[in-house]
Amino acid sequence: MNAPSPPLSVLIVDDEAPARRRLCDVLADCAAQLPVEIVGEAENGLDALRLIQQAPVDVVLLDIRMPGMDGLECAAHLNRLPSPPAVIFSTAYDAYACQAFDLNAVDYLVKPVRAERLVRALSRARRLTAAVLEQLREAHPHARTHLSISEKGRMVLIPVADILYFKAELKYVTVRTPEREFLLEESLVKLENEFRDTFVRIHRNCLVARHRVREIGKAPGDDEGHFLRLDGLEGRLPVSRRQYSVLREKIKSI
Secondary structure: OOOOOOOEEEEEEOOOHHHHHHHHHHHHHOOOOOOEEEEEEEOOHHHHHHHHHHOOOOEEEEEOOOOOOOHHHHHHHHOOOOOOOEEEEEEOOOHHHHHHHHHOOOOEEEOOOOHHHHHHHHHOOOOOOHHHHHHHHHHOOOOOOEEEEEEOOEEEEEEHHHOOEEEEEOOEEEEEOOOOEEEEOOOHHHHHHHOOOOEEEEEOOEEEEHHHEEEEEEOOOOOOOEEEEEOOOOOOEEOOHHHHHHHHHHHHOO
């Protein structure tokens, strides 16, 4: 006689308390068909990531539209964990988002969530691939609030608001904050496209945070001696002659 399977461990993530309570109630209604254990609740993506690093779960029921870090960004960070959980998105009806989920065979729940639909979603919940997550982000574009890297077996989140610059070096991009540097495996072009409203190119290999620029200058008698200073950073960063005039105009508009 086979031993009964352990219940699915589930984390509920939604910024609205009534929505979380409803999911708890519906999960209780599902218990006879599919045993589940609710191991926690979070009201935003950052709290969800913190909880899951402390105690991994099988499935995350993840709201899409949340203040700050939305569900799609949270899912992308979850996917960087050594053992990512399965993700089921929940949403108030959004035609574009739902179409993207359907095209990529990603399961989602439309609020208010029904027990029968939830059981079906949980029974076939699966991990999302990086390619699918990228396609979902393209259908629902929104610049990330954080970048994530793996460091000593853990995921480290870097708030985009803290970043001074991105600098391409060989196959990595150096991410500099006032405190330290990180190495990121993403392209500078991709970062420029995503954060074009907050970062500006000063050189073929460097983007800086617009709101951190405190001085743009040119060394006397040196046609190539354009430079820039940032709040929170000692020293100068070189500015290419091609970018110098463009940069001055962009900074004026801030």
